[in-house]
Amino acid sequence: xxxxxxxxxxxxxxxxxxxxxxxxTSNNWxxxxxxALIYFVLMFIKNIFGNFIYVAPALLIGYNKIAExxxxxxxxxxxxxxxxxxxxxxxxxxxxxxxxxxxxxxxxGVFAKKYVNLPFSRIQNVELTEPLYYRPFGYTCMQLDxxxxxxxxxKVVALxxxxxxxxxxxxxxxxxxxxxxxxxxTDDESVTNEAPVPNEDDETVLDRRNLDDLVIHGLxxxxxxxxxxxxxxxxxxxxxxxxxxxxxxxxxVNQYFEFExxxxxxxxxxxxxxxxxxxxxxxIFSVLGSIIAFHDFKLSKIGDRYIRRSxxxxxxxxxxxxxxxxxxxxxxxxxxxxxxxxxxxFEQSNANxxxxxxxxxxxxxxxxxxTNKECQQLMLDxxxxxxxxxxxxxxxxxxxxxxxxxxxxxxxxxxxxxxxxEHDKIEGLYYLGSGTAFIGFLMVMRYLRWGYAKDDxxxxxxxxVLGVDYLTFPIYKVQQTSFKQSWFLKRKQLCSIExxxxxxxxxxxxxxxxxxxxxxxxxxxxxxxxKRNWM
Numbered sequence: 001x002x003x004x005x006x007x008x009x010x011x012x013x014x015x016x017x018x019x020x021x022x023x024x025t026s027n028n029w030x031x032x033x034x035x036a037l038i039y040f041v042l043m044f045i046k047n048i049f050g051n052f053i054y055v056a057p058a059l060l061i062g063y064n065k066i067a068e069x070x071x072x073x074x075x076x077x078x079x080x081x082x083x084x085x086x087x088x089x090x091x092x093x094x095x096x097x098x099x100x101x102x103x104x105x106x107x108x109g110v111f112a113k114k115y116v117n118l119p120f121s122r123i124q125n126v127e128l129t130e131p132l133y134y135r136p137f138g139y140t141c142m143q144l145d146x147x148x149x150x151x152x153x154x155k156v157v158a159l160x161x162x163x164x165x166x167x168x169x170x171x172x173x174x175x176x177x178x179x180x181x182x183x184x185x186t187d188d189e190s191v192t193n194e195a196p197v198p199n200e201d202d203e204t205v206l207d208r209r210n211l212d213d214l215v216i217h218g219l220x221x222x223x224x225x226x227x228x229x230x231x232x233x234x235x236x237x238x239x240x241x242x243x244x245x246x247x248x249x250x251x252x253v254n255q256y257f258e259f260e261x262x263x264x265x266x267x268x269x270x271x272x273x274x275x276x277x278x279x280x281x282x283x284i285f286s287v288l289g290s291i292i293a294f295h296d297f298k299l300s301k302i303g304d305r306y307i308r309r310s311x312x313x314x315x316x317x318x319x320x321x322x323x324x325x326x327x328x329x330x331x332x333x334x335x336x337x338x339x340x341x342x343x344x345x346f347e348q349s350n351a352n353x354x355x356x357x358x359x360x361x362x363x364x365x366x367x368x369x370x371t372n373k374e375c376q377q378l379m380l381d382x383x384x385x386x387x388x389x390x391x392x393x394x395x396x397x398x399x400x401x402x403x404x405x406x407x408x409x410x411x412x413x414x415x416x417x418x419x420x421x422e423h424d425k426i427e428g429l430y431y432l433g434s435g436t437a438f439i440g441f442l443m444v445m446r447y448l449r450w451g452y453a454k455d456d457x458x459x460x461x462x463x464x465v466l467g468v469d470y471l472t473f474p475i476y477k478v479q480q481t482s483f484k485q486s487w488f489l490k491r492k493q494l495c496s497i498e499x500x501x502x503x504x505x506x507x508x509x510x511x512x513x514x515x516x517x518x519x520x521x522x523x524x525x526x527x528x529x530x531k532r533n534w535m
Contacts, residue, residue, distance in 0.1 A: 218287030393451030
């Protein structure tokens with residue numbers, strides 16, 4: 001098989017044209033295409049503005065100074081542009097890769113040199129990403145992940161799409177053959193027959209998302225408020241600019257917010273209409289974001305691999321092997337519950353989740369806004385034996401709610417109320433009471449959502465506040481357990497437990513000690529008894 005893979009790579013090399021990213025010989029270091037300069041420039045800009053919370057004050061001050069004297073800041077703008085250009089040129093110059101003996105080697109870095117050597121057989125995931133600026137030229141980014149340390153991931157940022165597709169096929173074929181050999185090998189015999197490689201013609205489409213599905217997803221999973229929070233330092237300037245612009249059309253915004261002499265219903269009407277307009281604008285942006293991210297969404301399956309393709313401007317293809325699936329999350333926000341929609345997440349290893357240089361590789365496949373029937377079909381395809389639909393959950397102990405109310409909510413409310421009374425702000429007590437009642441309601445909902453269950457193959461956890469999430473994971477995927485019991489919990493025969501998987505930790509608080517020990521002991525026994533590989 002090794003000779004065949006070498007021969008195939010040589011065929012790929014001979015089939016590609018004479019661009020820098022395509023191989024003339026598999027033993028020579030190759031440079032990527034100069035189009036990668038665009039990628040490096042945009043990545044540097046993204047890294048700068050990715051730390052928005054740190055640079056926001058400087059940007060705010062700089063914006064005011066620029067408005068006062070634009071010419072004064074031109075040298076800084078030119079200097080920053082030159083720095084970005086130089087950094088991008090150096091990053092391109094020092095980026096090289098080569099293919100040898102069914103492995104890929106990558107050298108990169110200007111001052112901090114980085115060398116990555118990945119055998120094809122260790123690569124778990126291959127992601128192809130086509131940014132908008134690559135698409136007219138037929139280039140793509142290839143991200144490789146081994147599901148191990150964050151140091152074992154690599155990205156080739158500019159490959160011809162045809163070459164990347166063939167290379168991906170060889171990588172997945174090598175990994176499949178290696179896995180089949182490991183599973184089939186015994187003490188007395190070795191595998192001589194090569195495992196068949198799944199053909200792309202065998203790809204089965206499991207799910208597609210239409211435009212109306214993406215619109216619903218944008219409405220129910222509105223995250224634009226995060227962006228608005230980041231824009232808070234600039235809101236005064238933005239509102240002033242908008243007001244001046246509207247004045248050009250004879251619209252005086254300020255007069256709508258002059259409440260002196262107006263009745264209560266007029267003030268309430270103004271506030272309500274303003275709130276609805278703002279929410280409409282936010283919803284439009286959220287829907288656009290959903291369409292951009294999940295346009296032309298398709299979830300397919302070839303053999304034991306899931307393939308997700310989506311994206312309007314940047315097309316992304318993510319491949320995930322079924323054995324690497326750690327947990328399925330069935331997620332519903334409160335509006336999802338009203339509309340009967342579910343967001344389904346296939347969680348993988350999160351080894352690269354906290355790595356700022358991990359590129360675009362995701363640790364999950366998200367299927368947005370599916371119906372209950374579609375959700376059930378997808379879950380059964382991945383975990384045929386799961387019984388989530390018919391599972392009865394046990395609720396955590398009420399002392400969790402009692403602790404939150406009497407240890408946190410009431411003491412803080414009492415202190416704030418005392419401060420208001422001392423400063424003769426009696427009217428503030430009405431707002432304090434409303435806020436306390438709302439927070440108390442959220443605490444009650446949080447308690448009611450908590451639940452847990454177990455069968456012979458899976459552990460199920462329910463959590464949420466207004467919405468509800470259901471977490472399902474096979475018992476043999478558990479890598480570590482934790483039993484937590486404070487002095488207070490021990491007196492009440494209660495405990496909190498934690499299951500650690502490759503996809504992250506799952507916590508269950510304030511359950512009976514007997515249930516906690518049974519869950520942990522039975523899980524560890526299953527892991528030891530089955531001896532199944534979590535990957």
